[in-house]
Amino acid sequence: MEAGAGDRKVVVVGGGVAGAMLAKHMQFDADVVLIDSKEYYEVPWARSRSMVEPPFAERSLIQHTDYLSNARVTASPAIDVTESEVLTAEGRAFAYDYLVIATGHVDSTPRSRKDRLEQFKQDNKRIRSSSSVLVIGGGRTGVELSAEIAADYPEKKVTLVHEGPRLLQILGPKASEKALRWLKSKGVDVLLGHSIDLDAISEGQQSFTTSAGATITADCHFVCAGRPLGSSWLQHTLLKDNLDRFGRLKVDENLRVRGRKNVFAIGDVVDLPEIKQGFSARKHAAVAAKNMKLLLRGGKEEKMAVYKPRSAAAAAPAVVSLGRRQAVAQFPFTTVSGYIPGLFKSKDLYVGWNRRKLGLETDII
Ligand SMILES: Cc1cc2nc3c(=O)[nH]c(=O)nc-3n(C[C@H](O)[C@H](O)[C@H](O)COP(=O)(O)OP(=O)(O)OC[C@H]3O[C@@H](n4cnc5c(N)ncnc54)[C@H](O)[C@@H]3O)c2cc1C
Numbered sequence: 001m002e003a004g005a006g007d008r009k010v011v012v013v014g015g016g017v018a019g020a021m022l023a024k025h026m027q028f029d030a031d032v033v034l035i036d037s038k039e040y041y042e043v044p045w046a047r048s049r050s051m052v053e054p055p056f057a058e059r060s061l062i063q064h065t066d067y068l069s070n071a072r073v074t075a076s077p078a079i080d081v082t083e084s085e086v087l088t089a090e091g092r093a094f095a096y097d098y099l100v101i102a103t104g105h106v107d108s109t110p111r112s113r114k115d116r117l118e119q120f121k122q123d124n125k126r127i128r129s130s131s132s133v134l135v136i137g138g139g140r141t142g143v144e145l146s147a148e149i150a151a152d153y154p155e156k157k158v159t160l161v162h163e164g165p166r167l168l169q170i171l172g173p174k175a176s177e178k179a180l181r182w183l184k185s186k187g188v189d190v191l192l193g194h195s196i197d198l199d200a201i202s203e204g205q206q207s208f209t210t211s212a213g214a215t216i217t218a219d220c221h222f223v224c225a226g227r228p229l230g231s232s233w234l235q236h237t238l239l240k241d242n243l244d245r246f247g248r249l250k251v252d253e254n255l256r257v258r259g260r261k262n263v264f265a266i267g268d269v270v271d272l273p274e275i276k277q278g279f280s281a282r283k284h285a286a287v288a289a290k291n292m293k294l295l296l297r298g299g300k301e302e303k304m305a306v307y308k309p310r311s312a313a314a315a316a317p318a319v320v321s322l323g324r325r326q327a328v329a330q331f332p333f334t335t336v337s338g339y340i341p342g343l344f345k346s347k348d349l350y351v352g353w354n355r356r357k358l359g360l361e362t363d364i365i
Pocket residue numbers: 013014015016017018019035036037038044045076077078079102103104105106107140141142144230233266267268269276277278279280281318319320345
């Protein structure tokens with residue numbers, strides 16, 4: 001650790017948008033350990049592009065050690081928290097003075113970056129070798145993946161099955177409508193109000209029956225539904241009583257877990273009333289880091305920064321990409337789709353911007 005850095009221990013659990021940023025903010029102010037299930041940070045919304053264009057992932061998968069020059073990284077899921085330590089699945093214990101929970105959502109992605117790159121190549125191979133593709137789940141992931149496949153492989157038959165009454169239920173009905181219209185215009189078959197029993201499907205299966213009795217044939221399928229919150233591991237820990245009925249951690253206005261002086265929680269895993277966005281997760285990280293630095297310096301609790309969730313009327317735009325050039329964007333007072341909102345996100349999917357935020361070059365040289 002460099003001279004001047006504190007010897008107080010900060011443990012960050014979860015190396016997604018929130019945890020990565022928090023660890024970066026804190027690395028020169030404390031002895032920081034980042035515990036993540038994997039060795040790398042992944043720009044979450046770049047996944048679908050990486051499935052149709054695997055080299056895209058070279059920039060969107062970033063080793064944690066590339067942006068954390070003054071922190072320790074351990075790639076193993078956290079499985080327990082006590083008053084003073086975090087335990088990992090590998091059997092290691094990390095003592096903390098301050099703890100940050102940033103476990104967002106859980107994905108079954110490989111531990112190493114190399115294997116994740118290989119996974120994208122395999123996904124791409126499956127898409128290329130299929131003439132029909134089934135996408136299960138019409139949230140952001142399923143819509144963006146269907147759109148990427150429809151845009152890059154217009155000759156393939158894409159079917160999107162969603163159990164809800166409309167796509168993109170996290171956004172308003174106008175966004176759902178515009179996304180649906182766009183997908184249909186590209187020939188995607190969208191089945192709303194249909195579900196597929198995920199426990200009953202297997203790799204290589206080509207015929208699927210939905211809950212409403214429709215039969216779909218597809219050469220390959222991708223499940224884009226049921227990504228759980230990353231908090232089930234907390235259910236038998238010190239923090240079990242701090243979870244709400246949805247499994248979210250209850251936080252106060254300073255982003256500390258309610259009733260806990262030295263435990264913060266940030267990102268998608270918290271119970272704040274706002275759309276779950278990387279944009280907000282990053283703001284949480286900045287506020288929590290500011291507060292922790294204050295406390296580490298012996299500052300007064302009353303001086304801590306307050307995080308105010310943005311109301312729907314003041315929320316940051318939520319943008320869902322529709323292929324490489326178009327998107328649907330929900331602003332507080334309007335929702336638009338087409339090439340103009342596509343300029344915000346769809347070409348680079350904010351990957352260069354994410355890399356800059358982590359102190360890295362936009363491109364790999
Ligand atoms: C398809 C899609 C498109 C999106 N587009 C946008 C967009 O355009 N703009 C935007 O602002 N937001 C967007 N979002 C939302 C954004 O991705 C999330 O809000 C953001 O990723 C939340 O960050 P997080 O760090 O809280 O959680 P995550 O990014 O989910 O990261 C959680 C991390 O914790 C790790 N973890 C989980 N459990 C454990 C454990 N027990 N031990 C150790 N590590 C653990 C995981 O491996 C992961 O690294 C999109 C989301 C999706 C799905």
